[in-house]
Amino acid sequence: MQLNDPSLLRQQSFINGQWCDAVSGDTLKVVNPATNAVIGYVPNMGQVETEMAIKAAEAALPAWRAFTAKERGAKLRRWFELLNENSDDLALLMTTEQGKPLAEAKGEVTYAASFIEWFAEEAKRIYGDTIPGHQVDKRLMVIKQPVGVTAAITPWNFPAAMITRKAAPALAAGCTMVVKPAHQTPFTALAMAELAKRAGIPAGVFSVLTGDAVQIGNEMCSNPIVRKLSFTGSTNIGIKLMAQCAPTLKKLSLELGGNAPFIVFNDANIDAAVEGAMIAKYRNAGQTCVCANRIYVQDGVYDEFALKLSTAVGKLKVGEGIKEGITTGPLINAAAVEKVQSHLIDAIAKGASVVAGGKVHDLGGNFFEPTVLTNVDKSMRVAREETFGPLAPLFKFSDVDDVIKQANDTEFGLAAYFYGRDISLVWKVAEALEYGMVGVNTGLISTEVAPFGGMKSSGLGREGSKFGIEEYLEMKYICMSV
Numbered sequence: 394m395q396l397n398d399p400s401l402l403r404q405q406s407f408i409n410g411q412w413c414d415a416v417s418g419d420t421l422k423v424v425n426p427a428t429n430a431v432i433g434y435v436p437n438m439g440q441v442e443t444e445m446a447i448k449a450a451e452a453a454l455p456a457w458r459a460f461t462a463k464e465r466g467a468k469l470r471r472w473f474e475l476l477n478e479n480s481d482d483l484a485l486l487m488t489t490e491q492g493k494p495l496a497e498a499k500g501e502v503t504y505a506a507s508f509i510e511w512f513a514e515e516a517k518r519i520y521g522d523t524i525p526g527h528q529v530d531k532r533l534m535v536i537k538q539p540v541g542v543t544a545a546i547t548p549w550n551f552p553a554a555m556i557t558r559k560a561a562p563a564l565a566a567g568c569t570m571v572v573k574p575a576h577q578t579p580f581t582a583l584a585m586a587e588l589a590k591r592a593g594i595p596a597g598v599f600s601v602l603t604g605d606a607v608q609i610g611n612e613m614c615s616n617p618i619v620r621k622l623s624f625t626g627s628t629n630i631g632i633k634l635m636a637q638c639a640p641t642l643k644k645l646s647l648e649l650g651g652n653a654p655f656i657v658f659n660d661a662n663i664d665a666a667v668e669g670a671m672i673a674k675y676r677n678a679g680q681t682c683v684c685a686n687r688i689y690v691q692d693g694v695y696d697e698f699a700l701k702l703s704t705a706v707g708k709l710k711v712g713e714g715i716k717e718g719i720t721t722g723p724l725i726n727a728a729a730v731e732k733v734q735s736h737l738i739d740a741i742a743k744g745a746s747v748v749a750g751g752k753v754h755d756l757g758g759n760f761f762e763p764t765v766l767t768n769v770d771k772s773m774r775v776a777r778e779e780t781f782g783p784l785a786p787l788f789k790f791s792d793v794d795d796v797i798k799q800a801n802d803t804e805f806g807l808a809a810y811f812y813g814r815d816i817s818l819v820w821k822v823a824e825a826l827e828y829g830m831v832g833v834n835t836g837l838i839s840t841e842v843a844p845f846g847g848m849k850s851s852g853l854g855r856e857g858s859k860f861g862i863e864e865y866l867e868m869k870y871i872c873m874s875v
């Protein structure tokens with residue numbers, strides 16, 4: 394890996410403004426999912442180091458929250474600029490540890506930076522309220538204050554954006570934060586910590602520590618100094634963390650699994666629907682929590698959609714993300730490949746037909762062929778479970794009410810998509826879908842200016858937009874007798 398600035402490859406954790414090793418001296422290996430080659434090592438930290446980072450965040454809090462919003466915004470703005478200035482290096486680090494194609498990695502750096510820019514601006518707009526008094530001598534007001542020390546646990550599928558979506562609003566609000574990135578993708582996170590340092594964000598305000606997920610998670614959840622935990626990852630772990638946070642009654646933001654329906658109605662523009670499905674399904678090799686998981690196509694256009702989608706899928710280029718022209722990188726590890734394969738085998742055994750792809754890629758390793766299945770029905774695992782891979786199952790439907798029922802028939806409620814042109818149908822379906830985010834005639838909905846988050850088992854809270862900063866603020870009502 395040839396970085397323009399080699400000092401962005403950090404193999405230590407960043408605690409209280411210092412680069413540190415684990416107390417034990419233990420390390421964890423980080424591998425490239427495309428080649429399984431070792432990229433480097435990071436400290437295997439645990440409870441002791443997490444407690445140190447939390448204490449440092451507590452010590453840094455009074456000075457950080459005392460800055461004016463404009464001063465905090467200016468430091469965040471510098472951090473935003475540094476992410477953009479170093480986007481080639483950050484993208485290369487990301488592709489090397491996560492696998493996504495370089496162009497997609499660069500896109501993620503821009504997206505990640507956009508949250509910092511947005512919240513640098515929002516810091517100045519943390520408005521309170523005044524309320525007409527309920528008695529003649531009373532003056533009432535509401536002010537908003539930072540919740541205090543916060544912690545974040547993030548996944549590997551978006552190594553940069555999942556961090557900035559949490560850290561930027563936290564820091565803008567005047568909170569301090571300790572982050573544990575996924576063990577598969579620590580180098581992007583550590584490079585961002587280096588850039589935060591260069592941006593002048595003071596020691597202890599933003600720490601990143603790597604190591605044992607269970608030990609770090611336990612300490613973040615049980616330590617009473619931490620007033621809020623923000624987590625993005627699987628629903629199972631989210632539920633565990635919520636239970637662990639109960640005794641200290643922490644505020645929580647949870648962005649968990651999805652099982653997104655993607656519906657194509659008879660009157661849809663089919664070419665646009667295919668284009669949307671390609672993005673919603675195959676971006677990041679199908680490894681996003683908003684990826685289309687179940688594609689429902691109305692009977693009048695089913696065959697046309699299936700043919701056009703499989704033709705488009707046939708043009709995808711699978712390979713190592715750093716190579717020119719690659720559109721689909723490897724999956725994150727062997728377990729991810731096994732999951733896709735098990736969903737495929739189950740569907741075929743129950744009668745599904747493969748119309749594109751359909752097996753582990755000839756490159757071997759963690760590469761899987763982008764796949765399309767027809768003749769899919771609800772008895773198959775793909776109907777209920779999140780595949781998290783490049784496998785598109787096409788369900789046929791005829792009735793609008795029936796497809797709405799099927800789309801909602803899941804414990805999840807993160808993202809949903811549909812293509813159709815009749816205005817009454819569009820409103821009916823958009824309102825009936827039990828999802829936090831709905832894309833209508835588009836397969837790409839993520840932006841820093843809109844609220845990202847889910848209903849039901851997909852989590853709690855929203856990230857991004859003017860709403861995202863509220864998650865890091867406490868409301869205080871002041872009643873003054875005059």
Ligand code: ADP
Pocket residue numbers: 546547548549573574575576606607609610611625626627628630631633
């Ligand atoms: P994924 O399947 O996407 O890896 P996980 O929920 O397992 O989803 O991981 C998301 C994040 O949660 C990662 O940073 C991971 O290290 C962390 N994590 C996993 N297990 C635990 C746990 N028991 N306690 C705290 N964090 C955990």
